[in-house]
Amino acid sequence: MKIVIALTLLLFTLAGCATAVSQSPQQAAQSAAILFEQQKFNLIWIPAADNAISGAMASALIGSAGLDSPIVSSIHQIIAPASEADVRVAISGVNSSFAANSAISALNNTTTMLPKLQLAFIGSKSDSEAVRSAVEAKGGKFLHSTPNGS
Template identity: 80%
Template sequence: MKLIVAFTFLLFSLAGCATTGSQSPQQAAQSAATLFEQQDFNLIWVPAANNGISGVLASALIGSAGLDSPIVSSIHQMIAPASKVYVRVAISGINSSFTANSAIAALSNTSYMLPKLQLAFIGSNSDAEAVRSAVEAKGGKFLHSTPNGS
């Protein structure tokens, strides 16, 4: 019986980790508006599995899917013009790791520099540094906020 209780507690803990700090698209848009100082931008909302185990698996696989993934392809299409024209885009979603990996995959599948890209990642601090590295490697400007606005 103790094993069942321990397993149930572990399962709820894992599910809670994936959704901690989650926000709505409207809240993400408000955070992005602050980051972009009320300038025009596009928001990409990344849906994802909302539980720990499937969220971790999806996050691990998104990078290998590349542009075959509809999410990665959509992000890629949104950021691609930043090689020539200014693009402000905010990326957020239900699962911070999945959202970060989707953005990184889109940036990794871009063969040219994006000097006119301003990308705001609204997700956890633990995922932000990897997204920052990918954005800055393409010559873009990185902005960040956590789901609670810090």
């Protein structure tokens, strides 16, 4: 739990320089609480780059960085126990594509199946299908909500 809190604080700090946000971490947490039916979960808020060009580049490169990326490594540490223990995690952020690619990279760098993983992605519908495929390929359960709650 301390790791999640530290990660969340780090991500909030990094997000401080980001551009306009379509949702806040609090709104993402509310959406996740509904998806998880008020059960305990971890929220991972992914910051974004300062502008659209940087964001597109970061989103494209996150997959190749793998576990060398602090964001991907942190997600990996949180989801890895789902091979044996129930893990509920919501992933969202300022940039839906970057958050999706971060989650996918963490899942792709996990060598075991994750049958006890429930991953909620709070982001655009266009990004959700790729996350769904990665979660289901690991044997996990996928949940989705858009930033406006649909």
